[in-house]
Amino acid sequence: MRIAVIGAGALGGTFAALLARAGHDVEVTARGAGLDAIREHGIRLSGGYGDADVRVASGPVLTRRPDLALVCTKAQDAREAISMNAEHLGGIPVVVVQNGLDGIATAEELLPDAEVYGAASIIAANYTEPGVVRVTTTATSYLGRGDGPADEGAVRLAGILSQATPFTAIPNFRGAQWTKLVVNMLNAVPAIVGRSVQEVLADRGLRRVVAAAMRETVRVGVARGVRFGALQGLDDRGLRRFARLPLLLGQLLPWSMGVRMGSVPNLGSTQQSLRRGQRTEIDYLNGAVVRQAALAGVAAPVNAALTALVHEVEDAGASLPPARVLAVLSD
Numbered sequence: 001m002r003i004a005v006i007g008a009g010a011l012g013g014t015f016a017a018l019l020a021r022a023g024h025d026v027e028v029t030a031r032g033a034g035l036d037a038i039r040e041h042g043i044r045l046s047g048g049y050g051d052a053d054v055r056v057a058s059g060p061v062l063t064r065r066p067d068l069a070l071v072c073t074k075a076q077d078a079r080e081a082i083s084m085n086a087e088h089l090g091g092i093p094v095v096v097v098q099n100g101l102d103g104i105a106t107a108e109e110l111l112p113d114a115e116v117y118g119a120a121s122i123i124a125a126n127y128t129e130p131g132v133v134r135v136t137t138t139a140t141s142y143l144g145r146g147d148g149p150a151d152e153g154a155v156r157l158a159g160i161l162s163q164a165t166p167f168t169a170i171p172n173f174r175g176a177q178w179t180k181l182v183v184n185m186l187n188a189v190p191a192i193v194g195r196s197v198q199e200v201l202a203d204r205g206l207r208r209v210v211a212a213a214m215r216e217t218v219r220v221g222v223a224r225g226v227r228f229g230a231l232q233g234l235d236d237r238g239l240r241r242f243a244r245l246p247l248l249l250g251q252l253l254p255w256s257m258g259v260r261m262g263s264v265p266n267l268g269s270t271q272q273s274l275r276r277g278q279r280t281e282i283d284y285l286n287g288a289v290v291r292q293a294a295l296a297g298v299a300a301p302v303n304a305a306l307t308a309l310v311h312e313v314e315d316a317g318a319s320l321p322p323a324r325v326l327a328v329l330s331d
């Protein structure tokens with residue numbers, strides 16, 4: 001099958017390499033040093049899915065119409081990346097592999113006749129240098145759209161993508177994006193202090209801040225009338241129960257996520273942008289919680305403070321001491 005991957009970075013590079021290894025005809029788009037490296041040596045994948053050096057067609061834009069496309073840029077780049085390739089994406093299934101709440105809507109707006117799905121991935125992939133990706137945690141990715149049952153298209157696409165790495169078609173994908181947003185409360189603190197996700201979760205104080213951000217995200221979702229979708233052992237009932245717990249008990253949720261992530265250090269996708277000197281996706285993660293809270297007429301002080309701290313790190317180009325993060329809970 002002809003499969004396009006738009007944005008061959010950490011996750012896009014992983015999927016492109018695994019799909020090519022599974023025998024698909026893959027074309028990727030990339031830019032700058034990433035594109036130069038892929039042109040020169042292909043995509044180099046290592047880690048949880050084994051080693052693969054894969055040659056794929058590559059360029060700044062697609063050259064042909066694929067049968068299926070994955071959009072794998074960060075949220076802030078998705079609009080431009082989809083627009084640049086829109087002429088080849090009409091009428092085909094397009095899967096937006098993206099954290100945050102906006103991916104599907106952006107693609108639907110730009111590609112009115114495409115069949116747009118979303119994917120929430122729990123894989124942890126680190127883009128260690130241009131064209132080189134290391135998978136530090138293997139996991140299932142979840143695919144769907146809307147808030148109803150998983151439709152036939154989702155089941156079919158999950159089957160195709162599972163030839164490379166496990167994908168499951170799920171019901172209530174809209175709610176699952178919120179569940180993934182809760183999981184992505186793992187991103188900000190490591191990005192601020194410059195440590196791996198596992199190191200942050202091993203620290204009692206920092207773990208409490210992560211738990212507070214997660215609890216606040218669930219409370220905001222509840223205030224917005226969200227029914228959380230089931231993903232990675234989390235579901236609506238469990239998350240609502242978690243949101244009522246004191247932090248002393250609630251911190252067990254991020255702790256268990258850290259255990260599940262394994263011991264190979266994962267920086268998280270937000271910190272990886274910072275280490276490359278780029279702006280991050282934070283306005284679509286913790287920043288989305290703040291916007292949703294405003295719509296519900298409730299406050300989200302923990303997420304607002306973490307968003308501001310990540311922007312401070314972006315501006316300064318250097319991480320901040322853990323005390324700045326711990327102060328979030330005493331503000």
Ligand SMILES: NC(=O)C1=CN([C@@H]2O[C@H](COP(=O)(O)OP(=O)(O)OC[C@H]3O[C@@H](n4cnc5c(N)ncnc54)[C@H](OP(=O)(O)O)[C@@H]3O)[C@@H](O)[C@H]2O)C=CC1
Pocket residue numbers: 006007008009010011012029030031032033034060072073074075077080081084097098099100121122123124125126127268269272278281
């Ligand atoms: N990494 C991970 O472990 C996980 C990531 N996610 C989510 O997946 C999405 C992708 O994240 P991730 O893979 O980490 O991001 P990366 O930044 O590693 O990869 C995105 C790639 O897209 C490229 N890109 C951006 N705009 C364009 C464009 N117009 N044309 C071509 N290429 C473009 C970027 O280039 P450049 O390098 O020049 O910016 C970058 O290489 C995010 O929403 C993230 O939150 C979800 C689960 C896990």
Ligand SMILES: CC(C)(CO)C(=O)C(=O)O
Pocket residue numbers: 099121122123124125183184186187266267268269270
């Ligand atoms: C699941 C997790 C935390 C994996 O790193 C992720 O989604 C991210 O880094 O953005």
